[in-house]
Amino acid sequence: MEPIYLDNNATTRVDPATVEAMLPFFTEHFGNPSSIHAFGSQVGKALKQARQQLQTLLGAEHDSEIIFTSCGTESDSTAILSALKAQPERNTVITTVVEHPAILTLCDWLEKEGYIVHKLKVDKKGRLDLDEYKALLNDRVAIVSVMWANNETGTLFPVEEMAELAAAKGIMFHTDAVQAVGKIPMNLKQSKIDMLSLSGHKLHAPKGIGVLYLRRGCRFRPLLRGGHQERGRRAGTENAPAIVALGKAAELALEHMGHENTEVKRLRDKLEQGILAQVTHAFATGDVSNRLPNTSNIAFEYVEGEAILLLLNKVGIACSSGSACTSGSLEPSHVMRAMGIPYTAAHGTIRFSLSRYTTEAEVDRVIEAVPPIIAQLRKLSPYWTEKGPLTNPEQAFAPAYA
Amino acid sequence: MWEYSDKVREHFFNPRNSGPLEEANGIGDVGSIQCGDALRLMLKVNPETEVIEDAHFQTFGCGSAIASSSALTEMIKGKTLDEALKVSNQDIADFLDGLPPEKMHCSVMGREALQAAVANYRGEVWSDDHEEGALICKCFAIDAVMIEDVVKANNLHTVEEVTFYTKAGGGCAACHEGIEEILAKVKAERAGPGEVSPPLVQIEPAPKAAAAPVAPAPTAPIKLTSVQRIKKIEEVLESVRPMLQRDHGDVELVEVQGKHIYVSLKGACSGCMMEAATLGGIQQKMIETLGELVQVLPVSYMPTEA
Numbered sequence: 168m169e170p171i172y173l174d175n176n177a178t179t180r181v182d183p184a185t186v187e188a189m190l191p192f193f194t195e196h197f198g199n200p201s202s203i204h205a206f207g208s209q210v211g212k213a214l215k216q217a218r219q220q221l222q223t224l225l226g227a228e229h230d231s232e233i234i235f236t237s238c239g240t241e242s243d244s245t246a247i248l249s250a251l252k253a254q255p256e257r258n259t260v261i262t263t264v265v266e267h268p269a270i271l272t273l274c275d276w277l278e279k280e281g282y283i284v285h286k287l288k289v290d291k292k293g294r295l296d297l298d299e300y301k302a303l304l305n306d307r308v309a310i311v312s313v314m315w316a317n318n319e320t321g322t323l324f325p326v327e328e329m330a331e332l333a334a335a336k337g338i339m340f341h342t343d344a345v346q347a348v349g350k351i352p353m354n355l356k357q358s359k360i361d362m363l364s365l366s367g368h369k370l371h372a373p374k375g376i377g378v379l380y381l382r383r384g385c386r387f388r389p390l391l392r393g394g395h396q397e398r399g400r401r402a403g404t405e406n407a408p409a410i411v412a413l414g415k416a417a418e419l420a421l422e423h424m425g426h427e428n429t430e431v432k433r434l435r436d437k438l439e440q441g442i443l444a445q446v447t448h449a450f451a452t453g454d455v456s457n458r459l460p461n462t463s464n465i466a467f468e469y470v471e472g473e474a475i476l477l478l479l480n481k482v483g484i485a486c487s488s489g490s491a492c493t494s495g496s497l498e499p500s501h502v503m504r505a506m507g508i509p510y511t512a513a514h515g516t517i518r519f520s521l522s523r524y525t526t527e528a529e530v531d532r533v534i535e536a537v538p539p540i541i542a543q544l545r546k547l548s549p550y551w552t553e554k555g556p557l558t559n560p561e562q563a564f565a566p567a568y569a
Numbered sequence: 570m571w572e573y574s575d576k577v578r579e580h581f582f583n584p585r586n587s588g589p590l591e592e593a594n595g596i597g598d599v600g601s602i603q604c605g606d607a608l609r610l611m612l613k614v615n616p617e618t619e620v621i622e623d624a625h626f627q628t629f630g631c632g633s634a635i636a637s638s639s640a641l642t643e644m645i646k647g648k649t650l651d652e653a654l655k656v657s658n659q660d661i662a663d664f665l666d667g668l669p670p671e672k673m674h675c676s677v678m679g680r681e682a683l684q685a686a687v688a689n690y691r692g693e694v695w696s697d698d699h700e701e702g703a704l705i706c707k708c709f710a711i712d713a714v715m716i717e718d719v720v721k722a723n724n725l726h727t728v729e730e731v732t733f734y735t736k737a738g739g740g741c742a743a744c745h746e747g748i749e750e751i752l753a754k755v756k757a758e759r760a761g762p763g764e765v766s767p768p769l770v771q772i773e774p775a776p777k778a779a780a781a782p783v784a785p786a787p788t789a790p791i792k793l794t795s796v797q798r799i800k801k802i803e804e805v806l807e808s809v810r811p812m813l814q815r816d817h818g819d820v821e822l823v824e825v826q827g828k829h830i831y832v833s834l835k836g837a838c839s840g841c842m843m844e845a846a847t848l849g850g851i852q853q854k855m856i857e858t859l860g861e862l863v864q865v866l867p868v869s870y871m872p873t874e875a
Contacts, residue, residue, distance in 0.1 A: 471629055567599050567681075
């Protein structure tokens with residue numbers, strides 16, 4: 168049986184057309200774009216084209232606002248550290264509790280270094296409180312960094328509105344848009360967003376390539392120094408094949424933007440409703456009316472996520488979980504905890520993330536496969552009886568916790 | 570992310586003895602607050618013979634938690650309660666051909682459920698005696714609580730000392746930043762605000778390797794006969810053997826030549842990347858016990874007779 172890949176928020180398949188576009192840059196066009204000779208100048212032209220393809224996808228005003236980096240994490244670190252270095256009189260960062268570790272781990276370290284970090288809380292649907300945000304904007308804030316879309320639930324944050332509020336107070340605004348770019352339309356020149364991070368491998372380009380969008384005029388300090396590449400803003404020889412591939416992927420993402428927001432969305436909704444109609448004590452997490460078109464995150468109560476993933480994998484279905492046991496740490500997903508999802512449900516969250524390659528037949532197969540797996544694991548669960556969950560599960564089964 | 574052994578996968582896909590046990594007369598409910606897993610172990614014990622006639626489990630947890638529960642019920646069926654209590658968490662992991670370091674707590678949970686179920690059968694109350702923290706050293710599966718306790722109890726100050734006492738940090742060394750953070754935290758607590766600092770205690774640095782002995786804190790020098798001396802050396806080795814055996818290793822005295830004590834490390838100890846630290850630890854004990862400066866060396870260092 169053909170395996171089904173529903174883990175596109177983790178990484179995506181590179182489009183064959185993109186592979187084709189990048190391959191010549193390993194062999195016949197191997198030159199260094201910095202060189203004066205013909206080998207180099209051909210590559211330089213290709214990079215310029217890729218920069219314009221990214222400019223178009225993001226709706227940026229100038230192609231020089233695109234800085235190629237190695238990944239989303241590098242773009243995030245560059246943005247935040249630049250804002251702090253360029254404005255030494257400002258010592259505060261505002262972010263949210265549900266950011267990706269690329270932001271949160273950096274912010275934890277900044278706190279140890281003496282900076283002040285405010286993390287905006289979310290409600291049980293994963294939404295921000297903009298009044299809390301407004302009250303924190305003051306002239307000690309160097310940068311606000313808020314993700315455009317959450318990687319686990321797909322919930323969208325009102326970053327354009329938040330950027331306006333920051334700009335009104337003269338504060339820089341960065342968004343980690345790694346999950347959002349290529350899935351929802353963007354027009355950065357109409358916004359007050361100063362910096363934006365994206366990652367190639369989330370939009371059918373290869374791994375190892377990312378972009379930091381930097382609005383013209385925004386004060387900047389490079390993370391890597393040592394060369395004139397990217398106008399001295401990111402030293403290091405350009406990863407030409409990957410940059411060309413990302414340009415092609417950006418072009419294809421724009422072509423499929425309509426499909427993503429109609430067909431992919433329809434399949435996602437079919438999948439979610441199909442599962443929830445058959446499985447009791449399960450619910451979709453996050454802000455379901457305001458989220459990415461490809462993401463569905465379902466909490467299955469009283470069962471554990473890794474166990475679900477192992478059984479799904481056995482029938483050829485790949486997705487991911489917010490369970491502690493799949494994260495490599497012992498804590499369940501910080502996103503689920505921030506939304507106040509109880510332990511017995513947070514451990515059983517499964518994220519299905521679709522792509523433009525997902526077919527109706529695949530969705531039907533997953534709808535069929537999931538309910539028996541949940542039933543099988545619930546049979547093993549001490550919180551579950553033949554009739555359903557224990558009437559008062561927290562009291563009827565109260566283990567001695569170590 | 571991690572590879573489960575075939576045996577773990579087999580016990581997860583086909584768990585033995587799952588579901589409620591009607592005639593259970595000993596039930597243990599335990600959980601790990603860290604990872605949210607929880608386990609109910611049900612025993613049917615023969616009151617005459619104290620033999621476990623049947624054992625069932627229900628588990629809320631990941632693949633290895635379910636496999637550990639399944640393995641445990643298979644291992645204890647037919648045993649008496651006293652025999653069953655000898656099953657350690659390492660035994661459960663061994664039965665499953667090993668667990669990834671991140672998952673060793675699943676076997677600990679199984680062991681605790683067993684203790685709790687036996688206590689329940691005997692009308693006793695079981696209370697847990699250990700706390701589990703975030704995993705720091707993945708090479709040797711040592712958690713933060715364990716490191717902090719050892720640092721406090723032994724007044725440790727350096728990463729090397731922590732490695733010497735707990736093994737944490739002795740492998741790939743990626744966790745040294747984490748260990749340094751724990752050391753800094755304990756240090757900050759030691760000198761709490763407004764507190765008078767305790768008098769400085771001179772710490773003997775632990776020897777890093779067998780080849781680099783340090784000056785001992787000599788006890789009153791007593792002249793020993795060769796026989797007495799070798800007996801003392803044997804006593805020291807005996808005292809460390811249970812610790813090594815717990816990790817499936819062992820040590821044996823081969824030869825004593827003046828200040829050089831040659832030993833042979835056996836089982837899991839031979840070729841272990843912690844060999845130098847193990848020998849260093851034994852050497853420190855030797856120096857303290859014998860009251861003289863000696864070197865403990867692997868047998869491979871012994872000069873061959875001409």
